[in-house]
Amino acid sequence: MQSNNIYKNDSENQIIQKRSLEELNMWISQVNYILEESNTLAKIASDKLKNKDLRDQFLMIIEKNAGILSAFLTYKNTTDNFMECIDLDCDLFYYNEHEKIRNLYTEYLNNYRSVKKKFFKSLLIHN
Template identity: 35%
Template sequence: MKTENDKIFKHDSDVDIAHKINTMELDNWINHLTYIEKELNTLIGIYAVKLNEKLDGDRILNRLVKKQSENKTLLAALNGYAVKRTKIIECDDMQCDMVYITEHESYRRSYLYHLDKYRRIKDEFFKEVHEEFSLLKPV
């Protein structure tokens, strides 16, 4: 949700600009994790209904389900953090600002780690699906 406070102006301080950029970044993370949630639902549905009997057990399915749970947890944490960030305007010293900036960096690392692990699972899913369907092609 964009507000007037999200716009960057020439008179904004470096700290204000950092907070605004971090807020935009956080919005992007939340949107991306929401999309990943939908994508995981689709991948789990495809795997569970169509591929489970053709592929090697439930290993990938279990990893997708686990990642779905982790995605929900991180998404809830980021939504809570977004609400907490509305109090940034109350900061009146650099120490307060640094608490928010440090917390944001921590969430950034968590998001990027989650994204990396998700991509690896998704790549493994598609590799296994590709191999299965490549074997089904007539010679």
């Protein structure tokens, strides 16, 4: 992941904006990784564990992944605008948007972890 350079002369607002963008890039990377891992775990759940319920849960995560990535990328396309904010209302708007995206990511990640935990429990029981 590429880091935005933070300079001594950056304002507090510029630092926050750059860190928010780094955080968003990290989330996008994580969601892409979850997509790859979910594909593999769905195949294992189906082929090795013969657990269609777990497979379907991973397939739902994969399906939701497209919407999550779309929301992230749509938001990322607006980040140039928040770099140009000159008043508090503008800053608050983008702060609130970032919080919505953070909550979306957190909910998605928690759901994924829950299904993954079920998968590993099933794998332990299967063997």
